[in-house]
Amino acid sequence: MRAAIIRNLEQVVSSQVVIVGGGVIGSSIAYFLRAADPTVSVTVFERDPSYARSSSALSAASIRQQFSTPLSIQMSLFGIEFLRGIGERLEVNGSRPSIDLHEGGYLFLATEAGDATLRENHALQTSLGADIELMARDALQAKFPWLNVEDLESGAYGRSGEGWFDGYGLVQALRKKAQSLGARYVAADVTGVVRSGRKVTHVIASDGERHACDTLVNAAGAWARKLAEMMDIDIPVYARRRSIFNVSSPARLTACPLLIDPSGVYFRPEGNTYITGTSPGAENDPNDLPLDEVDHAIFDDVIWPTLAHRVPGFEALRVENCWSGYYEYNVLDQNAIIGYHPAIDNCVFANGFSGHGLQQGPATGRGVSELILNGRYTTLDLSSLDWSRVLENRPIVEKNVV
The missing domain is CATH 3.50.50.60 (FAD/NAD(P)-binding domain)
Structure with missing residues (x-):
């Protein structure tokens, strides 16, 4: 037929x-x-x-x-070379696009257990030309005074070439x-x-x-x-849902990068607010969950407690918006x-x-x-x-x- x-x-x-x-x-x-x-x-x-x-x-x-x-x-x-030159590269009829690229850097944090891996990764990244600074606990505290570093051993900060965009x-x-x-x-x-x-x-x-x-x-x-x-x-490859939360806080964090906590929770600035999220555990990560639903439990049980610990100023957070999107997740x-x-x-x-x-x-x-x-x-x-x-x-x- x-x-x-x-x-x-x-x-x-x-x-x-x-x-x-x-x-x-x-x-x-x-x-x-x-x-x-x-x-x-x-x-x-x-x-x-x-x-x-x-x-x-x-x-x-x-x-x-x-x-x-x-x-x-x-x-x-x-990728960063391409994004930096996007206006000229993707110009159409004299109109140059802008993707609002902010090279605010990533900041990967490590406890004592993860310090060796962070250092090993840093050596590889810099050998290939990435502009990543390895920072001890005291240096982290000096550069990011809003950060709780008590349980940290080190961090790796992208001084350039890393950030976020539209x-x-x-x-x-x-x-x-x-x-x-x-x-x-x-x-x-x-x-x-x-x-x-x-x-x-x-x-x-x-x-x-x-x-x-x-x-x-x-x-x-x-x-x-x-x-x-x-x-x-x-x-x-399967569709795995990831929930993202846009939150506001009275805290104003100076020189705030996209921060990756050792737990896997991340956040970054978004104007005067912040975007945050994390991946669920394998036991709570089935395929093809509907995008019109948001995993509010992961915010209440995982994200908010982690943010409040890592940034004391985030103890008072308010969710302004939230949504879900798919990872095209390679399970291998x-x-x-x-x-x-x-x-x-x-x-x-x-x-x-x-x-x-x-x-x-x-x-x-x-x-x-x-x-x-x-x-x-x-x-x-x-x-x-x-x-x-x-x-x-x-x-x-x-x-x-x-």
Whole structure:
């Protein structure tokens, strides 16, 4: 019956590259493809052009180099370079976008138990060119007098190259630039994939169109698994809900960075207020929870007590707003899966960023475009993130998962 439906579809639209997902990852790929080769036809499927439920728009929108693996550090070093030059790079018809980039830094805190790991990570980060300062307890207290350091041993502070920005503004800037370069955006979902042997030949859209493609890119974010299943691929990426709280406080914190408590609770400035959140424990982190619900219990039981301990001025907090967004969570190792699947010759995956998609989007877009156009990476080698580690159960251990 499905074959009959496909035969009866009247309209066929040709496209050399079809990208499913028009968030930061998909739009970055579209931009880099068209910028590198204007002859390549690019079609991007984004079912919700408002991005109301997009991770790109709902995240805490930040960037850091404080990872424990060289490739993640290098991807974010390119990311900050890209964000700093976004006005010129993504200019359209004389209009330069702004994403309100604040290089306020990350501050990772460590107790005695975590001090050795923090120092090891710091050595790697600085060896690759990241501007991170390792600080002892007394130095932390001097620079951040509002901080309770009694149970701390050290901290690592990003003096430059780390901070936060407007995630919605970034995805819109990438989308508009990609469109100005000739990428076509279709406001529809992909409901079917047609294969012939080892290749995808067409995708079927919810609007009834059948789109031919030479290359299919899965950049569907939290919905990547649905598209993979259409190709009989099992990808270990699931939608995991993360709740974010916008809080106000009478306290005014000078020189406030994005702070990561040893517990995993984070907060950062947002105008005159603060954004805060944390990841739930594994036992309270099921897949596909509804986004229209917020985990208020995690604020009451975990976040608020932690903030009140770490910043005494936060004992009086008021929740002004809250929302939830999805992590496209790679359950293997919380790192991205980027590259061709060995069972399909012409499908590239760019999924499972687990909260790092905004900051790794520029490097991913550049890398995937190179892979499609040249058959290999020509700048930063992303091959360690390919499918082989997934299929062979070789997780990449990232110590700084937030």
